Amino acid sequence: MTQFKESLAIEKLPSVQGRYSFGHLMSQTTWFKVGGAADLLFRPADTVDLCHFLKNKPSNLAITCIGAGSNLLVRDGGIEGCVVKLGSGFSDISIENDLVIAGAGCLDRTVAMKCQEAGLSGLEFLVGIPGTIGGALAMNAGAYENETKDFLEWFEFVDQQGVLHRLHTNEIHMTYRHGNLPAGAIAVRAAFRCIKKDPNEIRIKVSDYLHKREESQPIRGRTGGSTFKNPSQGSKAWELIDLAGCRGLRIGDAQVSEKHCNFLLNLDAARANDIEALGTMVQKKVKEITGQELEWEIIRIGSRL
Ligand SMILES: Cc1cc2nc3c(=O)[nH]c(=O)nc-3n(C[C@H](O)[C@H](O)[C@H](O)COP(=O)(O)OP(=O)(O)OC[C@H]3O[C@@H](n4cnc5c(N)ncnc54)[C@H](O)[C@@H]3O)c2cc1C
Structure with missing residues (x-):
């Protein structure tokens, strides 16, 4: 040992x-x-x-x-x-007027539905994101022109020494798919400022978002969501991947989704190594054909075998 x-x-x-x-x-x-x-x-x-x-x-x-x-x-x-x-132990949600306070272990969908019930608008975009509030903070998760940072008032985190802190949104610099949390921070709770609205209006927005996602993404597959960030030049990652002819590309059981080609899929018995190799192959082909660099949005951790 x-x-x-x-x-x-x-x-x-x-x-x-x-x-x-x-x-x-x-x-x-x-x-x-x-x-x-x-x-x-x-x-x-x-x-x-x-x-x-x-x-x-x-x-x-x-x-x-x-x-x-x-x-x-x-x-x-x-x-x-x-x-x-x-x-x-991190899944409490409480509402104080237009402030929604959620534990970092809450699923995004649960928070979105709770807001809908309470007639609070803003976090509808979270409804189809399959992560937790902690993940939404770390990734500054977003969809349909909204990002986590747009509604965040403050969040609490525990540092590596076990000390609890609170930071307000203006004290951190969250950017596109990057929460920029302090190194080693474990987020435990967050507060979001929402807007009071007619619950019916919110319900329509929520079901519209769910419908759009069902139509365009392989949401029932074994996937990690969008693999690469959209490059800052305004083009979409999926368009570049498509242009490079990668839609449907496979390495073993790892495949570039036919439905949404910025999603990679584990069809059955893929290993992480197959999925990462496929992502790297896509980056290479996109660079060759379009001259653009794709940056991973998916977080890769751990060691290779
Ligand atoms: C089908 C599908 C659709 C998706 N659609 C979207 C989308 O529309 N928009 C979007 O932004 N993302 C999307 N994603 C990606 C993903 O759901 C989000 O990035 C989500 O916010 C990740 O949350 P998680 O809890 O799963 O985090 P994890 O995947 O477990 O972790 C992601 C990162 O967050 C960190 N983290 C997690 N919890 C904490 C915490 N408590 N404190 C500190 N750091 C933490 C981890 O260390 C890691 O770096 C999609 C994924 C799938 C599979």
Whole structure:
């Protein structure tokens, strides 16, 4: 056992309210259904438990926080150290007038539906994004001309030393698909300023967004959503991929979606390596044919086999 692995011995870990799982297979957790094992998965019971864990964990234990795994490509060699996954202790939603306060473990869809019920407009775009509020903050998730930062008032995070902080939107610089959270921050709660509107109007917008998505994206496939960011020159990543002739391209069971060619799919038994190699091949072909560079939007983590 290496010195690093020794630090994962149960007796060296702080005693917590939440759950530890050793050797957790990340393919069970990611939307792509690929990824090797994490040495340790920790599901904290709540913010106090998370702070306690971070304050008392072995100092050489690397921490990776994940949400619903809908924007992640975890490599086949797995993740060294501890993966923190926020669960039900981070799923409260409360509403104070037009302010919606949601735990970072809440699913985006749940928050959007709660706003609809309360007659609060703004977060309708979250309805079809299959991640959590934590993931939406980290990625500045967006759709249909809206981004998370447009409605964010403040968010709270725990740093690697286990200390809780609050930052207001004007204190961070969120950009296109980049939340720019402080290094190592684990977001635990966020507040969004919405606008009171007729619930019927909101309902129509929500179902329109869901319908558009169903029509244009392989939402039931094993995917990570948009693979590449749209280049800043105004062109769309999917148009460049199409121009480069990559629609339907395959490596083993990894395929560029026929329906939306900025989505990669695991058709059945693809490994993370196949999916990453396919993405790299797409980047190369797009560069050759269009001269443009595509930047990964999907977060790739872990080690190769
Ligand atoms: C079918 C499909 C459709 C999609 N459509 C869209 C879309 O329209 N718009 C869009 O923006 N995205 C879209 N995505 C991508 C994805 O859903 C979003 O990026 C989402 O915000 C990721 O949230 P998550 O909880 O799944 O995060 P994960 O994928 O688990 O993690 C993504 C990143 O967020 C970090 N993170 C997660 N939780 C926290 C936390 N609590 N604190 C700090 N960091 C954290 C992780 O470390 C990682 O870097 C789509 C994905 C799929 C599969």
